[in-house]
Amino acid sequence: MRSLLLITFLLPLAMSAQDINGRWVTIDDNTGKRRSVVEIEVKDGKANGRIVEIYDKTKADKTCDACTDDRKGKRIQGMEIIRGMVKDGDEWVDGTIMDPDNGKIYDCKLWLENGQLKVRGYVAFFFRTQTWVRE
Numbered sequence: 001m002r003s004l005l006l007i008t009f010l011l012p013l014a015m016s017a018q019d020i021n022g023r024w025v026t027i028d029d030n031t032g033k034r035r036s037v038v039e040i041e042v043k044d045g046k047a048n049g050r051i052v053e054i055y056d057k058t059k060a061d062k063t064c065d066a067c068t069d070d071r072k073g074k075r076i077q078g079m080e081i082i083r084g085m086v087k088d089g090d091e092w093v094d095g096t097i098m099d100p101d102n103g104k105i106y107d108c109k110l111w112l113e114n115g116q117l118k119v120r121g122y123v124a125f126f127f128r129t130q131t132w133v134r135e
Helices: 002-017
Strands: 022-027 034-043 046-054 080-088 091-099 104-113 116-123 126-134
Touching (some): 034 080
Antiparallel strands (some): 046 080, 080 091, 104 116
């Protein structure tokens, strides 16, 4: 009975630790400083993420003039930058991520590693991986 209670209590905690839902702090590759908070939501089997906070308040009202899709001219804060990710084993794949600094859209892969979110944007064999941390 005790082990059943323990499993009932600990299983949801372990599951949430492996969940990409939530708020993630992005880190600048060059300075190591916090850049923004991206909130990822999984709905109907697809993960999408939007910028909900920008730490540099001078950039809070900036728009994506370099964007070439439906995000062109829209405010970066509040913008959906991760679209259409689907779960494949321990990874989220087949979606895209957009770099609001240059408007470029990349194929994307997400996975959890040691409680951190690994975010890889790539074109063909060229890629860059960032580490995001829970807020």
